[in-house]
Amino acid sequence: MIPVQGVENQTIAVLGLGRSGKATAAALAAGGANVIAWDDGQDTREQAEADGLTIVDLTRDDAWQGVTALIASPGIPHLYPKPHPVIAKAYELSIPVDNDIGLFFRSYATTDWDGFDRVPRVIAVTGSNGKSTTTALIHHILKECGRPTQMGGNIGTGVLSLEPAIDGEFVVLELSSYQTDLARALTPDIAVFTNLTPDHMDRHAGLGGYFAAKRRLFAEGGPDRAVVGVDENEGLYLADQLSMGPADDRVIRISSGKKLDRAAWSVFARKGFLAEYRKGRQAGSIDLRQITGLPGAHNHQNACAAYAACRAVGIAPREIEAAFASFSGLPHRSQTIAEIDGVRYVNDSKATNVDSAAKALQAFDKIHWIAGGLGKEGGITALTPYLERVTKAYLIGHSARDFALEVGQTPHEVVDTMEAAVARAHAQAKPGDTVLLAPAAASFDQYPNFEKRGEHFTALVEALKP
Known part of the structure; x- marks a missing residue:
């Protein structure tokens, strides 16, 4: 931990009690500050209070007595589309607003x-x-x-x-x-x-x-x-x-x-x-x-x-x-998982939109492309210029059939599940080909997040190894 300097005996308010907010509160306390905190989520507040934080309702005017600064978590709007009410209150009271990066x-x-x-x-x-x-x-x-x-x-x-x-x-x-x-x-x-x-x-x-x-x-x-x-x-x-x-x-x-x-x-x-x-x-x-x-x-x-x-x-x-x-890449970002029988398996589950999927498709040739999930507005027609690199597409999830209508003459199958997509791609890919997971869609139809989707792909690929 890096204790915050210059805050000894000051009352500092922390808004937002996710990962960065909790770490900020701890670092302020380590620097000698008297920390009060608030979060819009009741469950989060209760957990933070159980962890020893002093919870004060910063939406109330009387909560600001003696407060010398407000430290806001990054995800909380401070200007546009409009300031969070607690930040707006700090502005009104001429109390400096900062974040953990500034500290x-x-x-x-x-x-x-x-x-x-x-x-x-x-x-x-x-x-x-x-x-x-x-x-x-x-x-x-x-x-x-x-x-x-x-x-x-x-x-x-x-x-x-x-x-x-x-x-x-x-x-x-x-x-x-x-x-x-x-x-x-x-x-x-x-x-x-x-x-x-x-x-x-x-x-x-x-x-x-x-x-x-x-x-x-x-x-x-x-x-x-x-x-x-x-x-x-x-x-x-x-x-x-x-x-x-x-x-x-x-x-x-x-x-x-x-x-x-x-x-x-x-x-x-x-x-x-x-x-x-x-x-x-x-x-x-x-x-x-x-x-x-x-x-x-x-x-x-x-x-x-x-x-x-x-x-x-x-x-x-x-x-x-x-x-x-020796750099292996970040998980879920054009990450090479394995090479099996001359076929490269790449996990780019982070490609949740058309722009990121386009970058992934441009990076490889002779692609067996696993795509689909919860599609976004506009579909995948913008990927048409890159489909010449695709040998075959295997479409999964909620938007599989919509995607099938948008890939044109590119060979494809609607296979619905990751298990079926990996199995079919493995059976049809040849040495020198790449099996690429670049969904061009969100994961929330079948997975809680893109990480879990990528981990499932990775586990299925690992199971293919001799």
């Missing part, structure tokens, strides 16, 4: 660091797509290269549940727009922006608000180095805003598909090869095509971002390449 950045450095040989550093990753894989990949590279490291934020451990820093440690954080938008302190040493596509439009009142939330990670704290994906206009703008000119190597531009050789420092991937350029000359290259944990152009962009971040902290290209080779 982390103001509390991570301590006087213990005076005795360290190497100052700990924070690498923070944001963006629309790929930030979880990029975060995990950076953490993996650092660990494989013998650097002490922890990973947290929007992936794995909550930031205030991380351990206090040790000499020379790197903390790698995935930060969502919900987290960066409200944090009052954002001071990473290295900040990474992967890309931007429309998401969370209601929460941020449109694409501009969404980008502004991401941009805060770079604008508020002024990282020593910024890694910026420039495949969209927003990334080009951000890189330009942060750079003092073509010779400024504090910004490392990255791309999947574009050659970048004019900037002071860039990393890009084309046709399966990663290249690093510094001052117009190639400084490193990696063949990504045979790295099973990073399939497809979207993962090649993640590889560029992770490579750039690790180069920025002094990791050598050959060390990064060796770590790439």
Whole structure:
């Protein structure tokens, strides 16, 4: 746990008592604060009270006597579509509102660091797509290269549940727009922006608000180095805003598909090869095509971002390449489960919408595609350009018959269940083929979440092994 600094003997209110809220309350208490808490859910409140938290109804005016700050959980709206009533009350009373990310950045450095040989550093990753894989990949590279490291934020451990820093440690954080938008302190040493596509439009009142939330990670704290994906206009703008000119190597531009050789420092991937350029000359290259944990152009962009971040902290290209080779990918995200009789089995259960399924389909050839579940508005007609890669589709779940009408001339079967889909794909796939679970649909018709769906697929594949 990282005790929060500067809160001793203060009364701090915590709104939202999920994982991050409970961890925040504990870290505040460890820092000497008097913590009061509230959650809209009665069951959650009762459990928190049983765990020893002081529950106070923050919707009441008299609850705010002596409160010096409100710490809100990330999922609670603070501006759009409208502020949560408790946050609105804090605004009315001029009480500062923050979140656990802000508390982390103001509390991570301590006087213990005076005795360290190497100052700990924070690498923070944001963006629309790929930030979880990029975060995990950076953490993996650092660990494989013998650097002490922890990973947290929007992936794995909550930031205030991380351990206090040790000499020379790197903390790698995935930060969502919900987290960066409200944090009052954002001071990473290295900040990474992967890309931007429309998401969370209601929460941020449109694409501009969404980008502004991401941009805060770079604008508020002024990282020593910024890694910026420039495949969209927003990334080009951000890189330009942060750079003092073509010779400024504090910004490392990255791309999947574009050659970048004019900037002071860039990393890009084309046709399966990663290249690093510094001052117009190639400084490193990696063949990504045979790295099973990073399939497809979207993962090649993640590889560029992770490579750039690790180069920025002094990791050598050959060390990064060796770590790439041992990266197995995140569960349920283009995760290779097994190769059986020359057939590759890939779990991308996280592909719950058309955009993510399209990326998965572009990553492989000769695909036996398992798709379906609880379909979303618009169906899967947008996947038509990628169906030429599909040898056969096996359709499951609630929307199987709707999907069958939308795959056109692509060979397909309506098999309804995961068991039947895996069995049929296994029987028909040939050496060199890929059996890919990329549902393009939610899981809630047959599974409680996409993780359970992916775990079921994985178990069925494991059972096929000789």
